[in-house]
Amino acid sequence: MKNIFDFHFHLLFKHLISIKDNGRLPLDSNFKTKGLMSAIDEFMGNAFDSQSSPQMVKNSQLGYGVTALMAMEYAFAENINGFFKGFSPSKLPINWSFVDRVKNRETTYFDLFKEEIAYYQSNFTNLEKDFNIRFISRKQKPAGDIFSSQQYTYLAFSVEGAHNFSDAKIRESGAVTDPGKCYREIQDDKNQVDLFSINLVHLSEIPEQHMCGFAQALNGTAQTAFRSEDFIPKSGFGISDKGKDFIRSVFLHPYPSLIDVKHMSVFSRHKFYQFRKELGEQHPETLRLPIISSHTGFTFSSIKDFVEQKNYRSGFRYVQGKTICEIQAKNRYIGKTDFLLNNKLFANPWTINLFDEEIIEIMRSNGLIGISMDQRILGAAKGTADGIRPEYFKDPEAIPLYEWRKWFKEGTFDLKESITSSQEYKTDRQIRHIYLLCAHIIYAVRLGYAEMNWVGERSPWDHICIGSDYDGLINPINPYDDITSIGKLRNDLLVYLPIVDKRLEPLKEIKVFQNKDFEPIKENYLEECVDKFLSENGKKFLKRYLNNWN
Template sequence: MISKKDTGRLPLSSNFKTKGVMSIIDEFMGNAFDSQSSPGMVKSSSLGYGVTALMAMEYAFAENINGFFKGFSSSKLPINWDFIDRVKNRETTYFDLLKEEIGYYQSNYAMLENDFKIKFISRKKPSDEDIFNNQQYTYLAFSVEGAHNFSNAKIRDTATATNPEKCYREIQNDEENVDIFSINLVHLSEIPEQHMCGFAQALNGTAQIAFRSEDFIPKSGFGISDKGKDFIRTVFLHSNPSLIDIKHMSVFSRHKFYQFREELGSEHPETLRLPIISSHTGFTFSSIKDFLEQKNYRSDFRYVQGKTICEIQSKNQSIGKTDFLLNNKLFSNPWTINLFDEEILEIMKSNGLIGISMDQRILGAAKSMMDGSRPDYFKDPEAIPLYEWRKWFKEGTFDLKEAFTTESKTDREVRHIYLLCAHILYAVRLGYSEMNWVGERSPWDHICIGSDYDGLINPINPYDDVTSLGKLRNDLLVYLPIVDKRLEPLKEIRVFKNKNSEPIEESYLVQCVDKFLSENGKNFLKRFLNNWN
């Protein structure tokens, strides 16, 4: 979709930067556009390994975008309106758009490798070099964000049956095509021509101003559909299987996935070697059982265009403190797009990986200057699909049968790094609290950075884009032990204290930070290249 004066895409050598009035709007939206990572930015960053998403633009983004953005010239916001209109006018399929995206990457492999030192990894054509000892390049694997990308029906054509399994095999069986590391079953909107599972609301009111569509509101969740189960079965049983990324699934659908994974594993034990991942996420700092049964939310519904929109508004939960005299409390983001305690453990038990997002909103920051003082309930309610709302949130019953040394920073910047550290430490504390660990394994082996810098995020300050990741390591070394002293949930477990309450050795802290920033991701990619064996 990105172009230069409507004649083609923004050149690979250019960074995406808004200008003029559009830069003000982008600031209002949380720098969603300017955080995009260009090849040049990747080259100049400290990124060594990562996953990049392939994605066909959903109809919801194109439905009303013209009215908001079309008054800006392409020099301020380089958008190919012909592309937008193809989606809006339903002239193509998501699968055709995905293949166009793949083709664009493939046509630029040589330039990406030679000019920007970026290579893509694949099990289909294993590299002769030892990529884990080569510091010259950045190595990327491909993910697909949303199974709508495998829909071969015209956009919004609900009369035509789709065959996502066939589309997946078309790509994954082709030795010359990309090798898919992981797939999200859903993304940010309803895809009526191909229901796979329920999705969690992600866009708040600010984003809805720019992309105005009722499709962003979850309505028709139901766990995992039969089509979704058939797709998962095809993906998991492939000779080069991809992982299912649970990010963007509704919390009810996520639990149905955990359940179906076990069922499929009893029939095909080899599939249980495939770990569960959540690629770019945050935590609610709560168990789903407590959240539902203690009714830590208030519930309501409304009618829009004849459809019932069910909403919950979660209670705010203070998770820690800072040193500031005012504005000193930290809060999580309780929206159900974030993981509950049971899910963090489920991923760890699967030998999986949790990528913690760098989006300040996902981590729990708010726009308010007085973010350390909040009302009883989280400001923004979130929509829950009707069936799932009735199943869990109306009665408040969790039915287990259904589931299964740094630079000077502003106050806001310190709050943001505190929030990132809080998520890291909470996962580790929970892992130690609820699981028995054998040998050298620990919860530190199952978390990593999940920046989402190729998404429309509002990055935590001061890590505005991928080029700023180099300074994150030093900041984590400084702030992780500090936040460990201040984090309230599971506070009886101190991550950085020995049994005799003596301070931990610095080498252990360094080892943990390096696992989070690089080693876990590298080891995970090694498993991928070894077909998860």
């Protein structure tokens, strides 16, 4: 039954940058590495091989979702040739002429963005006819009730990074850009795609168009592969005036898009929450627009406690005359598995993940949180002995200089400045990853119950869903290697959610699946919660979107 919702994945990006026989990879083919490149890809967590291609979506239980449009950033193109270009197209089917256009700064991100839109539009008919994939829009509303159909997969479009709306040549740092104008060019056109949501930033510095600070996401392995200083945050400052103007353009449009806080630095996220409220005082209609984080994990910590209790060590280093500020967070133990050895679970404490206050902020806005299927985001750190951790998380993360000085140097958090069926056999590592996914789900629900008063039938379960990030160069959790496997997730959640509820340490006084007398909750309640997470929340969100958030 095609009923599952995925808040964030990439359908055609790998096909867009691919090559086969002097053309792009056919839609019915998967992006596949071979030979030595396949071994390298396996070492990198199978990031290159397809995880959510059209054929995989067709063969999956995905019924609804949001697929991301994304212009390739210069940081990815800058040095990728030196590491990968020696492989033939049969071993790594990348179209290097596409990459070179970015590396040589021959285009603008907005032109690349429109090129990707045109690629989708040219394939709309084939995607519907051959793969049962349709795209939804407020500009041309669906003729029938898409929520009663089991035949098609219905997708909306998001934009991963506001660099996509930069009309200056790539890295032309002195240029004047008008991202609001570029946004309106797309959103005003009745025949163009309808943009569901936008991330203000993505993974790298965009010197020609600073919008806000971004959070470091690439760790050591990815840094080795791509080797660009642009992946290191340096120029964070909350949200720039250009960023605020862009948010106004987006929120005040007749068909407004949501702002997705994923990839923003934690300081910039708090400035966004603050600015959203200020804008709402001037334009109350904008407060109907919920906050979202489409593909994320949790730190399992309050940002106030994290900063003021200095649950990290702070420092800086010099690289080619530039100051790189870093923090290294303490490891955060969150629970355990049944295994005698390697049984402890830990969170990923990097600040790209949401803190407690933010989970509540999103819930209060009637928003939605997509939980990533990337094992690194959820907290897996190494292949073996992952249940044994030192005091501090192995990888320090770079923090923009201003933000580091503001919060992390002195440890002062100033909010005024920011704001049930039998299971197949699974390996230890597979179960650890399922536990981590369940831990994020349970923690969000516990925190929602602890911090908010819920009226009527509403509950924290209404505000979480999958946000896999498949085909976003992720290392997916075992055993959900690609989108075809998410149909198995329901049974695993029914089994492991109650187990993790008993063993998760943070907020352990709140048991999600026990009533006030500590008796088990009825099984149908568990099924309702799982179905909300997998399907119903996303479908309701899409209904609100098609009703223009009214």
